[in-house]
Amino acid sequence: MVFTVKVYLLLFVTLFASLANYGFSLYEDQVGLMDWRQQYLGKAKHALFHSSKSGRKRVVVSTEENVIASLDLRHGEIFWRHVLGPNDSIDGIEFVLGKYVVSLSSEGNFLRAWNLPDGQMVWESFLQGTNPSKSLLLVPKSLKANQETVILVFGSSCLHAVSSLDGEVIWKIDLTENSVEIQKIIQHHESDTIYAVGFSSPTQFDQFQINVKSGELVKHHTATFSGGFSGELVSVSDDVLVTLDATKSNLVIINLRNGEIGILQTPIAHLIDELSGLIEIVISKLSGLFAVKVDSRLTLVRVKGEGELEVVDKIHSQATLSDALLVSEGQHAAALVQHEGSHVRLTVKLIDNWSSNFIDENIVIDGHRGTVQKFFLHSYIRKDRSHGFRALLVMEDHSLLLVQQGEVVWSREDGLASIVNVVTSELPVEKKGVSIAKVEHNLIEWLQGHLLKLKGTLMIASPEDVAAIQNMRLKSSDKSKMSRDHNGFRKLLIVLTKSGKLFALHSGDGRIVWSRLLQPSHKSEACAPRWLNIYQWQDPHHRAMDENPSVLVVGRCGQSMDGPGLLSFVDTYTGREISSSSQIHSVLQVIPLPFTDSTEQRLHILIDAQSRAHLYPQTSEAISILQSEFSNVYWYSVEADSGVIKGHSLKRNCIDVVDDYCFESKDVWSIILPSETEKITATAERKLNEVVHTQAKVVADQDVMYKYISKNLLFLATVAPKSSGEIGTTTPEDSWLVVYVIDIVNGRILHRMTHHGSTGPVHAVFSENWVVYHYFNLKAHRYEMSVVEIYDQSRADNIDVWKLIIGKHNLTSPISSYSRPEILAKSQSYFFTHSVKAISVTSTSKGITSKQLLIGTINDQILALDKRYLDPRRSINPTQAEKEEGVIPLTDSLPIIPQTYATHALQVEGLRGVVTIPAKLESTTLAFAYGVDLFFTRITPSRTYDSLTEDFSYALLLITIVALVIAIFATWVFSERKELQDKWK
Amino acid sequence: MGFRCGFIFCLLICSSVAFQSDELLVDDDEFEGTQQIQYTDAAQTRSTPPPSRTTSTRRRFSDPDLDSKVQFQLEHSFGDSDFAPAGLFTARLKTSSHGGQSLTKLRFSRNVFTEEDRKKFTALLQEDGFYSVRLTTNVLKSQEPGESYVYSSVKARCLPRGELDEHFVIHMDGVNILAVNYGTPGACPFPRQLRLPSKWSFNSLTFLKSGEQAPRTPIFADDILVGETGEGEGVKPPEKSFWAKYWMYLIPLGLIVMNAITQAMNMAEEQVGGQAAGQGQAQPQQSAAAIQRGPGSSTVRRR
Known part of the structure; x- marks a missing residue:
């Protein structure tokens, strides 16, 4: 009997193993059922409008997320898009030949031409320079049409002329020798002469005159100005430049007429009465005009003749200027955007006739977008042959809006391309009698739907029916309801973006439920808010069901670490800001504690720059909860630059500050890594809310191993300081990778291991009792992944069943970090083909389901790799018992099975992180990946063993049951009749 | 596994001060062939109150060879008090053939608690405070000013178990001390009971630990070849039996x-x-x- 049971177990395991390999794979018609992707661009830096007479109108934008994209001007959809690498920031874009768009990136090193209709790359040139410098892109206007245009690129102190047809470098001038910092390249009156102008010292102005055709340096003029230069050099027209002098109180007009340099200076006080605050010249190309910004007020100044200045306009409210745009022959127009109450006022004026408005429009922009940061103007010919204007606005929340005729034509939430962090929130419980879903099925629709499904199952559906079924499945109103579902699939994803805007995305279809731009309550110029992270603040379960859940957003003023902190508490159902506090103590660390008060508010400790701890929420109840656990609160800090890791605990109330919620800390332990041999490169710790089902792990031969499960473990990886740069800069002998597992309560190093000849970048994930990390092996020239599993040896002798029965075991004895741990660390390494952008692990509500690693690969996809492949107990020839247990025979590299890509055919461009959220259903994990794109899906590492699939035909089941019942009755009647007949025989 | 064997093998016990142990001193030679630089050296010292307060450092080494001897001090603090000398570590500096330096043969002598120390310690026991120890990070430059220290703390109530039991693990990287882990050799579960030591003497157990070497990634040449020809070799389900x-x-x-x-x-x-x-x-x-x-x-x- 025992034998047969074993056989069946083996059968089950082998069957399961063969299935589990394809556990995640999807069928083609399942795509889009439970996953969605959204594509974004990021905050726009440059925009070029392209409107050919035929063909579609488009706008090409380049963004701060290193994206270059072509958008439909009518709807804002993406025609094509390219995400350049993370270090390949775009310096400028320009049209050439009317069919290509060229982009200059990586500080003037890469020039690429993209085909405008389809986004194909036409050519790419690598321009090598000598010294790093400003990078500039100029496409000179040629007098003759259809002539091959030359692209002028200044980067790394070299001026290159590049052919626009094939990207060949025609000529190159090295401007390093004169040590001139080139600020501008100007084409002289559409001729063959260009000027490269800049400063070689704080007081010397340099001008190079260069012939575009030959690449010949014609002249080099210099002029000295005793007042010194400061700030940007702004070109007013082809031969007039404006800058400020060193004291920032005089305007310096540089005149380049007739090849001579004329320098004039005018005190700003002559033009502007009030001089207070920051003075700068606005970098906008306004032909004939320039703008001076004094304390956020703009003054427009016209340059006439030989440097005479005339104030044209003074704008008192906060305003943004566009570049000048050629409207008709010799007529330039520029636009101004001002905020007036709840709406935005767009005024377009002719440069020559500034006093009258060409167009004056008021645009109502729905709230929570902040101010206009930048805008791009474009003109078109209206039906009545007059000039119309449209503008592309880049808002404070990084969203992109196209306005025309006083209306917002389309808007894109491109702030979502730069997500900082994500938390989730449950949806409200559905109340009886109140239907939250918009569309509820009636019975006939329900039946019709199931009939269609039945047809599909029986393969008698026509192609139209199949399409209808697919459509029905995709648009199931069930998944986008605004209420909690039984399986916990529907959630709100609360995301914080770099711009400080909070979005609530519905996990069903990814739509934005609400959004809110966070702003400090009294906005002052001194505080430039930077929002750092988002935390779960209140997550009502059972004690406070009526409360709405809320999140805590922590920010900081300015860039420095000790700037005053900002806190904001936001309701996750409505997006309402419950309360906020600004200009509080500095915030270096935020530590959520595992305690909640009676309203389910989580206790948080905020550490300031003086390493004092501040308790939130600031209630007496919170203090009493903390007091009872006062001596059990520990935290750690890592100083990556100096290689010091310190542990802290609470000591007593602050002495010098009268504040009940302020505590002083005590340094409890320290680890100092020698700075000449080790440099911290990565850390990882367990998720606070991770659930572990069981501590025991039954291994082959009915043996039990006990996992060392402690929430207080920190994984730390260090590399040799020499090899902390790019891969390939050091030899294997000079590089090593050291990994640590540290107990953060008492600083105990539980495990320390050196990988010789290996280097970063290190990506790690810590879960249960194991760490998986990814790095590069220089000796083998391949990427590697290693696993470290930690087992508790002090409980290892509990495997005796008799001891358990008699009760002589220590399983219930409390675990303390102060006890000496007896641990066993097992490790194994494998090769892995891809480099990795992010690594994460699935998490389920009870922790029973086996785990999968979610690996964000270099091609922006998410690979779901079974954790069983990263098991230190794998061996080349596993014993029969181990095979039964599911130990996979050891291979030197980890398999990449194409079917297990969680993103199937899609890419999550610019992938930066993967967040996993447990659903209520034990088998399912919700995974949310973010980068420039957003992607959400459900992952079932061991298949959906606890539920029927969504397309399960209940009607078929019902029909079968009914048919069976009928059959039973029929046969019963028949048999009765037969029996009767038999008895009468 | 290698670590565990080494651990058992190297667990050296030398008891009382007067008695010079005949401990088996493990030389690194044993490991040199196997390319392992990992070693563990341990010593247990039972510091029954010596007659005087002079440190009882062992200076008698069997062979005064090229290896030089280093000493470094253990300092302790009671709660918030300043650090004061509490003992002395002695070790031999071993220079390996390829230039790396490491410490072996660690010995430890603990100073006895003075009357004042006892008072402080008792106060610490009352308030469940931290007893901290610290070591200099670089044992060769321990006398220079501006040195940095690694420290470790334990709740004072964890230590008394009859005597004062302590357990040091010093993590080394060459001659640098990365960390010192200080604690009790036994368990110390949370509601810590107030117990006064019956004897004011330390029972010290010291370990010197340097990191392990990561196991090398196995390379199967034939597997790679197969992997190149057939796709997804590792994922084939095992061949099933007839049954x-x-x-x-x-x-x-x-x-x-x-x-x-x-x-x-x-x-x-x-x-x-x-x-x-x-x-x-x-x-x-x-x-x-x-x-x-x-x-x-x-x-x-x-x-």
Whole structure:
């Protein structure tokens, strides 16, 4: 009997193993059922409008997320898009030949031409320079049409002329020798002469005159100005430049007429009465005009003749200027955007006739977008042959809006391309009698739907029916309801973006439920808010069901670490800001504690720059909860630059500050890594809310191993300081990778291991009792992944069943970090083909389901790799018992099975992180990946063993049951009749 | 595993001060062949109150060879008090053939608590405070000013267990001390009871630990070759046995066969019974049904 049971177990395991390999794979018609992707661009830096007479109108934008994209001007959809690498920031874009768009990136090193209709790359040139410098892109206007245009690129102190047809470098001038910092390249009156102008010292102005055709340096003029230069050099027209002098109180007009340099200076006080605050010249190309910004007020100044200045306009409210745009022959127009109450006022004026408005429009922009940061103007010919204007606005929340005729034509939430962090929130419980879903099925629709499904199952559906079924499945109103579902699939994803805007995305279809731009309550110029992270603040379960859940957003003023902190508490159902506090103590660390008060508010400790701890929420109840656990609160800090890791605990109330919620800390332990041999490169710790089902792990031969499960473990990886740069800069002998597992309560190093000849970048994930990390092996020239599993040896002798029965075991004895741990660390390494952008692990509500690693690969996809492949107990020839247990025979590299890509055919461009959220259903994990794109899906590492699939035909089941019942009755009647007949025989 | 063996092997015990132990001092030579630089050196010191407060450093080494001797101080603090000397570590600096330096043969002598120390410690026990120790990070430059320290703390209540039991693990990287882990050798669960030590003497256990070497990634040349030709070699399910492949056919087949056999037996019985009356015929039929049901149900249960 025992034998047969074993056989069946083996059968089950082998069957399961063969299935589990394809556990995640999807069928083609399942795509889009439970996953969605959204594509974004990021905050726009440059925009070029392209409107050919035929063909579609488009706008090409380049963004701060290193994206270059072509958008439909009518709807804002993406025609094509390219995400350049993370270090390949775009310096400028320009049209050439009317069919290509060229982009200059990586500080003037890469020039690429993209085909405008389809986004194909036409050519790419690598321009090598000598010294790093400003990078500039100029496409000179040629007098003759259809002539091959030359692209002028200044980067790394070299001026290159590049052919626009094939990207060949025609000529190159090295401007390093004169040590001139080139600020501008100007084409002289559409001729063959260009000027490269800049400063070689704080007081010397340099001008190079260069012939575009030959690449010949014609002249080099210099002029000295005793007042010194400061700030940007702004070109007013082809031969007039404006800058400020060193004291920032005089305007310096540089005149380049007739090849001579004329320098004039005018005190700003002559033009502007009030001089207070920051003075700068606005970098906008306004032909004939320039703008001076004094304390956020703009003054427009016209340059006439030989440097005479005339104030044209003074704008008192906060305003943004566009570049000048050629409207008709010799007529330039520029636009101004001002905020007036709840709406935005767009005024377009002719440069020559500034006093009258060409167009004056008021645009109502729905709230929570902040101010206009930048805008791009474009003109078109209206039906009545007059000039119309449209503008592309880049808002404070990084969203992109196209306005025309006083209306917002389309808007894109491109702030979502730069997500900082994500938390989730449950949806409200559905109340009886109140239907939250918009569309509820009636019975006939329900039946019709199931009939269609039945047809599909029986393969008698026509192609139209199949399409209808697919459509029905995709648009199931069930998944986008605004209420909690039984399986916990529907959630709100609360995301914080770099711009400080909070979005609530519905996990069903990814739509934005609400959004809110966070702003400090009294906005002052001194505080430039930077929002750092988002935390779960209140997550009502059972004690406070009526409360709405809320999140805590922590920010900081300015860039420095000790700037005053900002806190904001936001309701996750409505997006309402419950309360906020600004200009509080500095915030270096935020530590959520595992305690909640009676309203389910989580206790948080905020550490300031003086390493004092501040308790939130600031209630007496919170203090009493903390007091009872006062001596059990520990935290750690890592100083990556100096290689010091310190542990802290609470000591007593602050002495010098009268504040009940302020505590002083005590340094409890320290680890100092020698700075000449080790440099911290990565850390990882367990998720606070991770659930572990069981501590025991039954291994082959009915043996039990006990996992060392402690929430207080920190994984730390260090590399040799020499090899902390790019891969390939050091030899294997000079590089090593050291990994640590540290107990953060008492600083105990539980495990320390050196990988010789290996280097970063290190990506790690810590879960249960194991760490998986990814790095590069220089000796083998391949990427590697290693696993470290930690087992508790002090409980290892509990495997005796008799001891358990008699009760002589220590399983219930409390675990303390102060006890000496007896641990066993097992490790194994494998090769892995891809480099990795992010690594994460699935998490389920009870922790029973086996785990999968979610690996964000270099091609922006998410690979779901079974954790069983990263098991230190794998061996080349596993014993029969181990095979039964599911130990996979050891291979030197980890398999990449194409079917297990969680993103199937899609890419999550610019992938930066993967967040996993447990659903209520034990088998399912919700995974949310973010980068420039957003992607959400459900992952079932061991298949959906606890539920029927969504397309399960209940009607078929019902029909079968009914048919069976009928059959039973029929046969019963028949048999009765037969029996009767038999008895009468 | 290698670590564990080394650990047991190197667990060296030298007891009281007067007694010079004949401990087996493990040299690194043992490991040199295997490219392992990992080693563990441990010493247990029982510092029963020596007659004087002078540190009882062992200076008698068996062979005064090229290896130089280093000393570094242990300092302790009670709660928030400043650090004060509490003991002395002595070790031998070993220079390996390829230039790396490391410490071996660590010895430790603990200063005895003075009356003042005892008072402070008792106060610490009362308030459940931290008893901290610290070591300099670089043992060669320990006398220079501006040195940095690694420190470690333990709740004072964890230490007294009759005597004061302490346990040091010093993590080394060459001659740098990365960290010192200080604690009790036993357990110290949370509601820590207030216990005063019966004897004010330290029972010290010290370990010197340097990191392990990561196991090398196995390279299977043939596997790589196979992997290149066939795709996804590692994921093929293991070859199934005959039974595993065809069990779903074999079980019904077995049932049918058994059914047939019982039927055949019934037939035989029927023939034996001849044309008996209808009353008698019912009996064997029922039993046949029972037999028929028997194996079928058991199979289901087993499954």
